Amino acid sequence: MKKYSLSMVMLIIFETIAVTLWLTTDNLFYLFNFSYIGIALALGIFLFIRKHRYARRLTQLLVGLYMLIYLGVICRENMQIEGFWYYLFLGVFEAATIHYAIAKIVGPLIFGRGWCGYACWTAMVLDFLPYKVPKQPRKKIEWIRYITFAVSLMFVIVLFWAHVDNIERIMFWAFLIGNLLYYIVGIGLAFLFEDNRAFCKYICPITVFLKPMSYFSLLRVTCDTSKCIACGKCKKICPMNVDITDNSRKRKNGTECILCFECAQHCPKDAL
Numbered sequence: 001m002k003k004y005s006l007s008m009v010m011l012i013i014f015e016t017i018a019v020t021l022w023l024t025t026d027n028l029f030y031l032f033n034f035s036y037i038g039i040a041l042a043l044g045i046f047l048f049i050r051k052h053r054y055a056r057r058l059t060q061l062l063v064g065l066y067m068l069i070y071l072g073v074i075c076r077e078n079m080q081i082e083g084f085w086y087y088l089f090l091g092v093f094e095a096a097t098i099h100y101a102i103a104k105i106v107g108p109l110i111f112g113r114g115w116c117g118y119a120c121w122t123a124m125v126l127d128f129l130p131y132k133v134p135k136q137p138r139k140k141i142e143w144i145r146y147i148t149f150a151v152s153l154m155f156v157i158v159l160f161w162a163h164v165d166n167i168e169r170i171m172f173w174a175f176l177i178g179n180l181l182y183y184i185v186g187i188g189l190a191f192l193f194e195d196n197r198a199f200c201k202y203i204c205p206i207t208v209f210l211k212p213m214s215y216f217s218l219l220r221v222t223c224d225t226s227k228c229i230a231c232g233k234c235k236k237i238c239p240m241n242v243d244i245t246d247n248s249r250k251r252k253n254g255t256e257c258i259l260c261f262e263c264a265q266h267c268p269k270d271a272l
């Protein structure tokens, strides 16, 4: 049982969030929402520990499809960064603001960029593409993420400033069109740079939150240097170009780690 403790801890954390939000807001949705996400994550970790090949992908599909189709399309909640700005400016702590606080701002202090490895509905599609291991060196164009971040913020500021009618409707369409654009650009870049995660590395505005917070992450992959034979397999296999053999927080591309554990699975010496 001891080896499944991480799975249990994850379930307990999410159940605590689910019950707390349910009781404090008197809204049963939070009990359902966070219980579902907690069960999906716990199941993924459980299967991963049992060495199931598609454990991470299963969790990614369970959470990603739920958020994209159920919350986004059926419930018409804009869960993208524009939705976060929108609810933040309204002063409403629900939907996208809670989601961002837990998954992308406070949560990464504990589980780093676990969101990017196990839940994101953009990466859920990108991870089906053929370049799981990048075939080209990393480009120096990460600055684009600050532009997309600023554009998303300006878009919502302009909507408020112009006192646009039907802003809820615009946010719903922004969610649909925004996601479609993300998929088109993400798939295009993956083929152009022969790298499934090119969108994550250069374009995604959410990384402006995720990277600094995950720098302090409690949960991180470390290297037992007494076992490591410097074969370089971990660096070659990593989809995010992380130098995982360096245990310092300043490791190369350290804030890019999505906790996929591909490196650990391929290490011939069990050093990770």
Ligand code: SF4
Pocket: 115, 116, 117, 120, 121, 122, 123, 199, 200, 201, 204, 205, 206, 207
């Ligand atoms: S970097 Fe952005 S697109 Fe990529 S997995 Fe993370 S949140 Fe999703």
Ligand code: SF4
Pocket: 223, 227, 228, 229, 230, 231, 232, 233, 234, 235, 245, 266, 267, 268, 269, 270, 271, 272
């Ligand atoms: S794959 Fe394992 S042994 Fe090889 S460099 Fe990485 S940590 Fe060291």
Ligand code: SF4
Pocket: 221, 237, 238, 239, 240, 241, 242, 244, 256, 257, 258, 259, 260, 261, 262, 263, 264
């Ligand atoms: S392969 Fe290892 S270092 Fe690279 S993202 Fe996955 S867990 Fe992080």
